[in-house]
Amino acid sequence: MFIINREIVDLTSEKLRNQFGEAILTEEVEMDMPVYVVKKEIILDLLRFLYDDETLRYRFLTTLCGIHYPDNDEPFGVIYHLHSLENNQRIRIKAFTTLEDITFPSATPVFAGANWMERETYDFYGILFSGHPNLKRILNVDEMDYFPMRKEYPLEDGTREDKNDDFFGR
């Protein structure tokens, strides 16, 4: 469980509201850290703003990952975890989009470490990142023609042929 530094959290919220206004859709403090849901168009500006701000100094990208909520209006999302090492405060930023508009701005201009994480997100969810220097699969075989972590597959596919059924009674 992380400690919440109320002073820094309030300052973060205030600065984000002043800077981005309506583009910050929701903000709430969950059990461990504040969560901001924002429009995906501003995500790169927002990361750069938080990085450059002399007080907040969110200069460490802990992780970046994709998510798929198939029942939502905007099913695909990317989640960023930022860490301000000097203030010992972490925040979580989420942005969502639809399958038709699945391109996010790449975070690599601000955080070089986002490179492999965005490749992983592309590999498993098919989320594209514009401006990424080398967007290709990182963990799965290159020949794979689907995105395995999307929640659009039945748990057991009776038609798959790469399993030898003799030993499994299917």
Place this chain on the structure above:
Amino acid sequence: MPEGLSGNGFFATRMDKAIGLARMNSLWPLPFATSCCGIEFMATMAPHYDLARFGMERLSFSPRQSDLLMVMGTIAKKMGPILQEVYVQMAEPRWVIAVGACAASGGIFDTYSVLQGIDRVIPVDVYVPGCPPRPEQIINGILKIQDLAHNESGRRRNSAEYKELLATYGIE
């Protein structure tokens, strides 16, 4: 001992029987251990179970000098071509033992990323079931391999069936 003609101070048998005898007692294994079955193999190799008593004294960590490829553990689909390349680098005659449920069939990993049995990329001589198999089971598999090496005809690797088998895997 193979069947043959023996007398005072001599023993005569067929050439391939003599070669089989030599091969079965001097197999050099190449361990390809990717997960927990590899740990069982370490126990098998260690003094308590002592695989060396079957003439497997020397573990070869180069495919070029080894006779027996021991695949122990889960093989991801991305690892498949690498495993096949290791097999291709081994010189004839070569045997393959698939140790454990994962190497034999994919095991519990019925998923998009795992090869569903190494016999999808290379031919396998002996399958050892278990998750993981106990050292006794691995030794039993080794004895089966020794049996194959002992009784293999000298011309088997030149036969049309054998070439056809390799061709189905796209090897040579």
